[in-house]
Amino acid sequence: MAAYGWGDVQLGRIPLRETFDVAEAGGDDRTLDLDGQESYPPLTRAQVIARHDGINSLTAGQIIPLTFTDKPERNGYYTVKTSSSTYTEPGDEMVTADWKVSLERVGSDAETDLQSRLTGAVRLNDFSLTGERWHAPPIGHYGYYTGATNATTMTRTGADGAITVYRGVPSGVSPRWGCAPTAYLAGRVRLTGAASQEVYGVDVPVAASGWSLTNGLVNVTQSASASFDAQAYTGGAWHSKLWNVSVAGSGGSIIGWDQATLLRNDPEMAILRLTESLNPGRATLDLTLRRGARIIEGYLQTGTAATLAAYRSTLETNTSVAASGYVTATADDADGNTFACGSARAFTAHPNGGVIKSSATSMDFWIGVVAAGGGGATLNTNPTFETDASGWTTVNATITRSNAQAKYGSWSGLLTSTAGSSPRVNSTPNSAVTAGLSYRASGWLYAPAAIASGVAVNINWYDGSNVYMSTSTNSTTPGSGAWFFMDASFTAPVGAAFANVSMWINGTPGAGVLLYGDDLRLRSAVASGDAATDLRAQYIASMPEAIYGVRR
Known part of the structure; x- marks a missing residue:
């Protein structure tokens, strides 16, 4: 009232x-x-x-x-x-x-279906990607219908509540769904300005500062020290990451925009255009946010060819998979999340984590977060050995804390083989797991000398009585003298109730073989749909939506 x-x-x-x-x-x-x-x-x-x-x-x-x-x-x-x-x-x-x-x-909603016509085509891209056709109606919708083939679903929980995202929407189908008018606005995309006043249309003045673009999962706003702040809602709170855009490579990011205007402003999708004066010329950045999305889409343009870039404002250790269209952090941040970003077109990875395109007048990009939520949380203790070597036990090896090599901080764990096969170190105590769910083993390894038999980061599975059952293996043959990252997900087998993460030297290498490990983690795997490759595929197939009412 x-x-x-x-x-x-x-x-x-x-x-x-x-x-x-x-x-x-x-x-x-x-x-x-x-x-x-x-x-x-x-x-x-x-x-x-x-x-x-x-x-x-x-x-x-x-x-x-x-x-x-x-x-x-x-x-x-x-x-x-x-x-x-x-x-x-x-x-x-x-x-x-x-x-x-x-x-x-x-x-009324009792007699009316809302039909979402997902217009356009899959983004032209340099990675032979077909994309993943997806769609997110309002939080309070019901009776989602795609004909003879049903889409799969995932739930993302944001500041507005739990929103259902439909994945693998059949090609050529315009989904139909019902929604009470009173529930239609839940989970909407919205732009707010001064005093958090929502902007209701596009032919409306928007201040160049003080704005916020959000869908309850992503919130993009200004920053005093970066081009913008891309916040992710996970674990019941907003978490901030600062990003820069530049038309001069890493030489000068844009901080503070001259003008802002809305190109589209609907509950299902909004596009905010930011303009910055150059000397001479100007740059524009279009930020697009869709209902239910974990990513913000960007399109940076300038009149004359330049080195365009979008990147983390501070260095965050990352793994570049530029050949596949994305870059992602190699480890969880303090909030249990990892950033991910990429482009539909070929790019060079920025050292901080980001994308660069040289001699270009435009560059598309996307920025998102691989959200931990109920998945991605680290289950084992002391993954970085910064304080001591507790939380680890060895088989046919010794483990010591060493500062001779370190990927994070100043220390790592040094595994030294003794007599016997498969020298290894296991996290302890074993962590509780659930059979049938997916778990992730990852870590950075460093071999001072080549190890011909190979190395591995594995998961050992145990039953309810902590009796060993089996091992899921991710193995490689390393070079020498450089850190390398290993990461794989496995499904807990039937009967599994506990597990540990394990760094191995394969075979029977003899005594005295050295292997350093850092940031060794056992984690609940990220929910399907929120992995970096999933976000990339969803960006490629992000289609504009037009909504029509049809008689049910």
Whole structure:
């Protein structure tokens, strides 16, 4: 209920006071005409201006949900016919917006399907990727229908609640779904400006500073020390990572933008364009965010060829898979997440973690996070050996803490083989696991001399009585004198209840063979759909969405 006992009208995303009559007409076109007044006081001046601009930004033919407090029988979906608002500000003490809207009723949610037409094509890319066609309706939707072939589902939990993302949507199908009008806005994409006031249209002034673009999973906002702050919602909180964009390689990032404007602003998708003056010329950055996405999409342009870049503002150790279109952090951050980014076109990896394209006037990129949430959390203790060598036990080997080599911090674990086969060090105590679920073993290894028999980072499985069952192996033959990263996921076998991560020297190498290990982790595998390769595939097939109402 609104202030002063008035009811509310929610016209799409625009909240209004329900202080008026509803004029309806039947026949071929069932119309509904609304009019009312918004004023300061009791609203703030910014709220009145936002509602005035929002009414005038409604687009003819646009389908919107409409809900009433006192006239809920009129709730339903409508298309816009005409809209207008008269703004009056006679002095500093009062502001009014007298508005009118003419609508055509599509129907209630009981009789109306919303059809998402996923338009466009898979992004042209240099990696022979077909992409993954995906879609995310509002949080409160129901009855999702794609014909004879059902899409698979995953759940992402954000600041607005749990949103269902449909993966592998069949090609050529426009999904249909139902949604109560009162639930339509949950999980929407939105841009807010000063005083967290939501912007309701595109023909609306947007300040170059103080904005925030969010979908409840990703929140992009300005930073005083970087081009923007891309925040991820995981584990019940927002987590920040600063990113730079530049048209001069690493020589000078853009911090502070001259202008901002909206190119699209719908609940399912928004595009914010940022402009920066150059000397001479200018650069523009388009940031696109979609409902249900874990990634923000970027498109950087300049008038003349330059070295374009998008990269972490501070170095974060990363693994470049540029030949496959992405870069990702090699280890979890303090929040249990790892960043991921990439492009649809060939690029050079930035040392900090990011993408660079030389002698170009445009560059597409995406930035996301491999979210830990219920997966990705480290299960073993002391993965980095920074304090001591506790939490590890050996077989046919010794383990000591060493500062002769280190990937992170100043220390690593030094495995020295003794007599016997498969010298190894296992994390201890064993960690509880669930049979049938996926677990990840990863770590950095360093061999001072070549080891012909090979090395491995494995998972050992144990039953409910901590009796050994089997080992899942990820093995390689290393070179010498350089750190290398090993990472693999395995499914816990039937009967498994415990597991440990293990660094091995394969075969029977004899005594005195050395192998350093750092950041050795056993983790719950990231949920399917949020791995770096999945985010890359979802970016390649991110298709604009247009929503229509159809009779059920």
